[in-house]
Amino acid sequence: MNIRLYNARILTMEKDRPVFWGEVWIKNEKIAYVADTEELASEWDKDFPKINWDLEIDCKENLLMPGFKDAHTHSAMTFLRSYADDVPLQKWLNEKVFPLEKKLTGEDIYHLTRLAVLEYLTSGITAVFDMYLTPDTVARACMEMGMRCVLTSGLNNFTSSIEQVEEEYLRWNQKQSLISYQLGFHAEYTCSKELLYRLAQLSHKYRAPVYTHLSETEREVEECRNQYGMTPAVFLDSMGLFEFGGGGYHCVHLTDSDMDVFRRRRLYVITNPASNTKLASGIAPVSEFIRKKIPVAIGTDGPASNNCLDMFREMFLVAGLSKLKEGDAAGIDALQVLNMATVQGAKAMHLSKCDVLAKGRYADIIMIDLNQPNMQPIHDIPRNIVYSGSKSNVCMTMINGKILYRNGEFNVGCSAESIYEKCGEIVERLIG
Amino acid sequence: MNIRLYNARILTMEKDRPVFWGEVWIKNEKIAYVADTEELASEWDKDFPKINWDLEIDCKENLLMPGFKDAHTHSAMTFLRSYADDVPLQKWLNEKVFPLEKKLTGEDIYHLTRLAVLEYLTSGITAVFDMYLTPDTVARACMEMGMRCVLTSGLNNFTSSIEQVEEEYLRWNQKQSLISYQLGFHAEYTCSKELLYRLAQLSHKYRAPVYTHLSETEREVEECRNQYGMTPAVFLDSMGLFEFGGGGYHCVHLTDSDMDVFRRRRLYVITNPASNTKLASGIAPVSEFIRKKIPVAIGTDGPASNNCLDMFREMFLVAGLSKLKEGDAAGIDALQVLNMATVQGAKAMHLSKCDVLAKGRYADIIMIDLNQPNMQPIHDIPRNIVYSGSKSNVCMTMINGKILYRNGEFNVGCSAESIYEKCGEIVERLIG
Numbered sequence: 001m002n003i004r005l006y007n008a009r010i011l012t013m014e015k016d017r018p019v020f021w022g023e024v025w026i027k028n029e030k031i032a033y034v035a036d037t038e039e040l041a042s043e044w045d046k047d048f049p050k051i052n053w054d055l056e057i058d059c060k061e062n063l064l065m066p067g068f069k070d071a072h073t074h075s076a077m078t079f080l081r082s083y084a085d086d087v088p089l090q091k092w093l094n095e096k097v098f099p100l101e102k103k104l105t106g107e108d109i110y111h112l113t114r115l116a117v118l119e120y121l122t123s124g125i126t127a128v129f130d131m132y133l134t135p136d137t138v139a140r141a142c143m144e145m146g147m148r149c150v151l152t153s154g155l156n157n158f159t160s161s162i163e164q165v166e167e168e169y170l171r172w173n174q175k176q177s178l179i180s181y182q183l184g185f186h187a188e189y190t191c192s193k194e195l196l197y198r199l200a201q202l203s204h205k206y207r208a209p210v211y212t213h214l215s216e217t218e219r220e221v222e223e224c225r226n227q228y229g230m231t232p233a234v235f236l237d238s239m240g241l242f243e244f245g246g247g248g249y250h251c252v253h254l255t256d257s258d259m260d261v262f263r264r265r266r267l268y269v270i271t272n273p274a275s276n277t278k279l280a281s282g283i284a285p286v287s288e289f290i291r292k293k294i295p296v297a298i299g300t301d302g303p304a305s306n307n308c309l310d311m312f313r314e315m316f317l318v319a320g321l322s323k324l325k326e327g328d329a330a331g332i333d334a335l336q337v338l339n340m341a342t343v344q345g346a347k348a349m350h351l352s353k354c355d356v357l358a359k360g361r362y363a364d365i366i367m368i369d370l371n372q373p374n375m376q377p378i379h380d381i382p383r384n385i386v387y388s389g390s391k392s393n394v395c396m397t398m399i400n401g402k403i404l405y406r407n408g409e410f411n412v413g414c415s416a417e418s419i420y421e422k423c424g425e426i427v428e429r430l431i432g
Numbered sequence: 433m434n435i436r437l438y439n440a441r442i443l444t445m446e447k448d449r450p451v452f453w454g455e456v457w458i459k460n461e462k463i464a465y466v467a468d469t470e471e472l473a474s475e476w477d478k479d480f481p482k483i484n485w486d487l488e489i490d491c492k493e494n495l496l497m498p499g500f501k502d503a504h505t506h507s508a509m510t511f512l513r514s515y516a517d518d519v520p521l522q523k524w525l526n527e528k529v530f531p532l533e534k535k536l537t538g539e540d541i542y543h544l545t546r547l548a549v550l551e552y553l554t555s556g557i558t559a560v561f562d563m564y565l566t567p568d569t570v571a572r573a574c575m576e577m578g579m580r581c582v583l584t585s586g587l588n589n590f591t592s593s594i595e596q597v598e599e600e601y602l603r604w605n606q607k608q609s610l611i612s613y614q615l616g617f618h619a620e621y622t623c624s625k626e627l628l629y630r631l632a633q634l635s636h637k638y639r640a641p642v643y644t645h646l647s648e649t650e651r652e653v654e655e656c657r658n659q660y661g662m663t664p665a666v667f668l669d670s671m672g673l674f675e676f677g678g679g680g681y682h683c684v685h686l687t688d689s690d691m692d693v694f695r696r697r698r699l700y701v702i703t704n705p706a707s708n709t710k711l712a713s714g715i716a717p718v719s720e721f722i723r724k725k726i727p728v729a730i731g732t733d734g735p736a737s738n739n740c741l742d743m744f745r746e747m748f749l750v751a752g753l754s755k756l757k758e759g760d761a762a763g764i765d766a767l768q769v770l771n772m773a774t775v776q777g778a779k780a781m782h783l784s785k786c787d788v789l790a791k792g793r794y795a796d797i798i799m800i801d802l803n804q805p806n807m808q809p810i811h812d813i814p815r816n817i818v819y820s821g822s823k824s825n826v827c828m829t830m831i832n833g834k835i836l837y838r839n840g841e842f843n844v845g846c847s848a849e850s851i852y853e854k855c856g857e858i859v860e861r862l863i864g
Contacts (some may be wrong), residue, residue: 018666076697082815086765119805124822206781268594277752278819308806308820313748327713331519373551374740374823376852377859379560383514387710388740391806392554408840420808427809 001054001401002027003363008059009370010034011381012357013342019381024064025051029177029401032297034357057396063368063381066354066357067126067397068311070344071270072299073133074154075116075141076109079427080304089217089279095303103430106134108384111422113141118416119309119406124394126364129211129270129299129349131184133159135168139179145412146404148364150349152184152211153403155199156191162198169206177362178400182350184248187213188224188232193239196398200240207352211270214248219280221253233258233267242267247348249299250275251289252282262294267292268348271340273317274308275301286322287331297348298341312393315341315386334386367396433486434459436793440491441815442466444546444789445498445774451813456496457483458795461833462611466789489828495800495813498744498789499558499829501777503707504681504731505704506564506586507548507573509540509777511859512736521649522709529736538566543854545573548630550848552579552614556826558796561643561702561731561781563616567600571611577844578836580796582781584616584643588623589630593658594630601638609794610832614782615678619645620656620664625671626677632672641782642673643702649713653685665690665699674699679780681731682707683721684714698782701726703772704750706740709731711841718754720764729780730773744825745772747818766818799828 003026011019012034024039026040035043077097085098104112109132120128127148130138142149151172153165165183183203185191188309191199203210214222215232228235234257236242242261242281243327247268254262254269262269271284289296298318300309315337323331346355354364370378374388397405410416435458438536443451444466455472457465467475509529516528533787536544541564552560559580562570567583574581583604585597597615604613615635617623623631635642647664660667666689668674674693679700686694686701694701703716714795730750732741747769753762778787802810806820817825829837842848 052476081809081820082812085812085815085819086762088760088762090729092761115805115808120803187827201672238857274748274752277756280755280759283756303820304818307815308822310806310820310822313745316706316710316745320706323712324709324715327526327712328520329710330518330520331712334514371849373547373554373848373852377513377546377856379859379863380514380517383517384616385738387517388513388735388738388742390740390742391822416805417803420803420805424809427811432812 002055004052004053005059005064005365005400006056007061009061009063009381010357011063011065013339014356014358015143019063024331024357024365029362031357031359031361031363033359059367060371061394062370064357064365065368066342066355066364067364067399068124068341068353069297069349069350069354070120070125070128070300070309070311071297071345072301073116073128073130074274074275074304075128075130075138076132077302077304078112078115078423079430083431084304085307085359089281092279100430101133104133104136107165108426109134110137110141111136111419111426114419115423116303116309117141117145117147117412118410118419119396121402122394123312123408124366124368124397125309125311126366126397126399127346127349127351127354134173135172135181139172143178144175146178146399146402147398148178148351148354150351150427151179151181155184155195156186157195162195162202165199166202169208171428176353180350182206182211184211187220187276188236189220194234196239196241203241203244205348207244209244209246211246212236212248213252214251215258216250216276218253222313231255231258233261237265239412250281250284252276252284259289259292259294263292266396267294268344269319270294270299270348272299272301273321277321278307279305279315283321283325285325285328287319290332290336295344295347296340297345310391312389312391319386334380334383337386338382355430363398363401365398366394369395421432434483435833436485436488437491437496437797439493441495441813442789443495443497444608445771446788446790449493456789456797458833461794463789463791463793463795465791491799491804492803494802496797496825497800498558498774498787499796499798499831500758500773501554501729501781501783501786502557502560502732502734502743502828503729503777504704505548505560505562505741506734506736507560507562507570508536508544508564509734509736510544510547510687510855511862513739513826515863516736517739521713524711532862536565538569540858541566542573543851543858545570546577546851547855548735548741549577549579549844550842550851551576553829553842554826555579555742555744555748556798556800556829557741557743558785558798558829558831559778559781564659567604567613568743571604574760575608575610578610578831578834580610580783580786580831582783583611583613586618587616587627588618589627590622594627594634598634601640612782614643615640615764616643621652628671628673635673635676639676641678643678644668644680646683647685647690648708650684661854663687663690663692669693669697672792678807679729682716684708684716686717689725691721691724695724700776701728702731702780703728703750704731704733705753706745707737709749709753710739711737715753715757717757718750719758722764726774727779728772735764742823743773744821744823747821751818765813766815769818772813795830796832797830798826801825801827812862830857
């Protein structure tokens with residue numbers, strides 16, 4: 001497919017390149033050309049090759065930019081949305097989440113992931129870093145619908161195994177362009193030392209980064225200190241888990257020593273502000289991470305805790321909560337946050353060809369409708385997006401060169417209603 | 433106009449009445465009938481009067497509920513959206529906001545308010561409590577577009593006067609059904625004692641409540657203590673300003689004595705969490721207000737500080753930030769927040785006939801699209817709205833019996849584009 005997106009404002013998210021007017025051309029799954037209006041004019045003068053366009057879209061002066069990268073989620077937890085809110089965290093996990101998760105089949109997870117994919121598309125999310133029980137059925141849901149997904153294992157003492165993780169790692173990294181796989185485990189507090197040691201060996205074998213939930217709550221840090229005499233990041237690093245990089249989800253309660261580990265190992269903080277807010281876990285010191293040059297990406301966390309999969313909410317919270325924590329309205333600025341939600345997310349997920357809009361990158365592109373009241377006037381587009389943007393501004397989501405969502409309509413091979421219905425049946429069976 | 437809204441889920445927001453299936457009938461500007469399916473069936477059996485419907489809308493199992501009440505805003509500040517973010521609060525006010533406001537004409541404020549009204553409608557906001565420079569042109573914008581608006585004066589040492597406030601108070605309370613007026617002043621720190629004394633006299637003359645910005649920042653509280661030896665609420669009460677009720681905007685830094693004043697005078701806290709977050713002012717102790725039985729309503733604040741006029745963002749933040757402040761995920765629950773955003777807002781604004789869906793109330797009704805991925809599955813509708821809702825779920829906004837917004841289209845007497853264009857011209861003239 002040759003697709004031409006013209007009459008657009010463009011924010012490529014390349015360093016120091018502000019918004020400009022121009023066009024983006026797509027050939028199959030990749031970006032073939034990104035050019036500003038002047039460059040185009042001069043090219044047309046030359047003997048520019050004639051292209052037979054399969055589709056030409058007038059962007060009507062709206063904005064094209066890279067899609068958002070949701071760098072931490074548990075997609076299939078859609079079934080628990082609004083089921084167990086407003087209860088204390090431990091009670092939430094032990095009485096609500098865990099007993100129901102035991103009843104889930106791989107097929108359930110397939111359908112529940114599909115519901116999440118619809119929601120990602122409405123929010124301009126073009127890639128997700130998904131940790132859940134049956135990576136194979138998560139991958140199937142994403143591939144069928146056209147969603148880009150980096151799988152990671154939620155390995156722990158009760159589910160999955162080192163052998164399974166190795167098998168999945170090898171199988172899902174065989175160049176499917178939409179799916180890849182990174183080593184991961186659920187958390188320090190759900191894994192034995194033996195299991196962590198074996199995962200570290202696997203990481204060394206493949207020189208692969210490792211990802212995990214890390215220092216989400218004070219209690220978790222306290223208990224790790226009691227058990228190992230170290231904070232989680234320091235302890236896990238001492239086990240050799242981070243020698244090839246990786247990252248931590250949440251990272252609300254990192255100590256200076258933990259941050260040293262992050263800096264030394266070039267680990268990514270993947271911050272989840274809505275989840276940390278709603279579950280009362282605390283505010284991550286994102287401004288401090290930035291001062292210490294620790295890279296930061298953003299994730300929604302799963303819909304059981306957040307409860308929505310909306311990168312606009314997350315971006316406002318990353319900026320706002322940092323300002324609040326530092327007591328300084330001049331804290332993190334909007335463009336930094338937008339960078340975390342796109343470029344840094346791609347890097348954290350090892351999606352190096354999905355970071356910016358440029359020739360040769362995968363065509364993971366969204367269009368932001370600026371002709372809506374919350375985007376007017378247009379003083380500063382990154383600020384408009386971060387501080388007043390909403391999923392209602394997403395008028396197109398393209399992944400791998402394919403338009404999956406446009407003007408409120410999905411193009412994912414089946415109707416949204418059929419997915420709602422199927423998920424409704426699953427919920428009925430699980431919860432009644 | 434006789435309008436019938438059928439095949440709906442209904443949340444009237446009456447106390448202890450959960451969501452039910454039914455219909456809402458509207459006759460001119462008021463609700464004529466709200467009934468559940470069973471009641472309707474039995475009514476049809478009787479000799480039910482035939483009605484000639486002007487419009488019948490199949491709600492397709494979506495939710496009807498009262499519109500949101502934005503209990504504190506400065507609508508016309510749309511011109512500053514994304515113009516002055518990421519700078520410290522005092523610099524923001526003194527170098528960015530005040531100099532530009534000096535250049536504003538009443539006509540500018542008319543057009544800039546119209547832009548805000550479009551945005552309110554997209555977020556299901558059916559009434560606003562607006563404090564800005566020229567209440568007359570704010571009222572004109574709202575009346576022409578069909579927006580319900582409670583005006584209040586931003587009286588201070590530099591703009592407006594007691595005489596003007598009294599004249600406006602009398603003129604705008606002459607039973608225009610869309611517009612009313614409450615006494616107000618900008619803040620303790622922008623008004624002389626003499627001016628406050630005269631406003632208190634006015635309040636006593638008309639037995640009228642008084643509203644003001646209150647304890648938004650620590651610095652404001654500190655400076656009031658230095659000048660008067662009292663915190664703002666205690667000082668203002670000692671001046672006799674709150675003998676007939678009213679309320680405070682923001683209320684981030686209330687002391688126990690301040691809360692005593694609020695309880696004794698039955699004042700409303702009107703909380704503005706997004707603004708307080710983004711300007712790093714702090715987190716209001718909303719859970720404590722509730723424990724002390726101080727009524728709480730919600731406002732967006734103006735688009736210069738927030739930067740958007742979105743009640744969904746505010747509702748998530750009211751719940752989330754309270755949980756965060758208390759360190760307790762079981763803090764405020766979703767239904768309480770929804771009550772603040774509707775019923776309590778109406779009470780705070782003295783819109784007693786706009787609080788719930790019931791016979792005889794004004795038809796200020798919104799429809800929430802439940803057939804979107806972020807609203808699925810439907811375990812608990814109030815939680816879905818507060819925790820995963822978005823303005824993209826608002827598929828109809830009706831005020832005073834008139835549908836002003838439906839499925840993304842405005843019905844406000846002119847095109848959205850003409851408003852964007854006019855506001856663009858104003859911004860160009862003011863800022864260049």
